[in-house]
Amino acid sequence: MSVKDTFFVMLIVGVMSLVGNLVGFKNGIVEAIPGMLILILISIAGVALAKFIPVRIPSVAYIVTLACILTFPGVPSAAFINAAMKKVSFLALTTPILAYAGIAIGKDLDTFKKAGWRIVVLSCVVFVGTYIGSAVIAQFILKMLGQI
């Protein structure tokens, strides 16, 4: 997808998120626009960086890193961006994504049903593995440091 097309889709998703942000989180559309524009600009900058820098790093990595740097305490843009972000609910951004995902899943329902029970079993194991793996290390280090 070209950078221009990506930008276009982001604008559409941005508008939807603004509506969801209003309905679900009572943030007015006008007051949330600066925050949403910042998110779109950061995202499009990340896409452009990934396209024009020859090292193969995914655009999402650029996007997250860029957003981190711009909001790091003391960086001139931090205060302004943080204030703008207060009006853009994190959860409001997730709803349109899952709506697209829900529609798209329709075509995979048969494959999903076939792999279905296996994926469900696997998911449970993945969740437990991630959680207990982290808990074991945290427990060990905290004990070593004498913090528990």
Added chain:
Amino acid sequence: MKNWKVHGIVLALVIAAELIGILQFKVGVGTVVLLPMLYALIMGIFLSPKFLKVVNQKDMTDAGSLITVTLMLLMARYGTLVGPSLPKIISSSPALILQELGNLGTIFVGIPLAVFLGLKRESIGAAHSVAREPNVALIGDVYGLDGAEGRGVMGVYICGTVFGTIFFGLLASFAAAYLPFHPYALAMAAGVGSASMMTAAVGSLVAMYPQMADQIAAFGAASNMLSGLDGLYMSLWMALPMSEWLYRKMYAIKYGKAPVKEVAK
């Protein structure tokens, strides 16, 4: 991309889901939290030709091709959550940082199980991580979401969305009740990179240890921000290579031959 029917439907789903809002209630020892994104997902699935027949094959393909882009705005928002708390994270205890490596624990149980269950390259997408938004975005970027790896990561992602929050809430309750872990360790482990899963696990822990509520919440949130920060790099540089390696080993054990080389994208 210019399929206005799909965009219109999504807008309607978003409004309906947000109108229902966040629902929260207690079940046994845990707390169950239902978020609008869950309703949007389920309603979207019910529009498919299998059920209500509102969308057709082309609409579904169009919607699928847009997911990678829609995730980007969320990733940017993610970065703005992590940036401001970076100094706090850097100065916090080594336990918080090192426990992140525990997130790789899923590979060693997940990949062998996936291959044993008969999954092919779906295994890599499904078991390399807990499959939250950054991981889906990453798999989409590296392999494409319409391939086998994409199906794997979307499968676990969907399971996580449908019952992950409930699962983590109960998992934390059970671990605290029956396993020899300190609540702080369980709180740090809760930050797997999903705000809703972390909230559910921390919610359960707080309900069980009200006198430690503030510490538990702080550790959970900090760990979750850390996962948001390092999760992507850890997946890219550690989890994916490890998954690829273990997949080849496990495949050779199960089928007695090396996996057929996939055509590079």
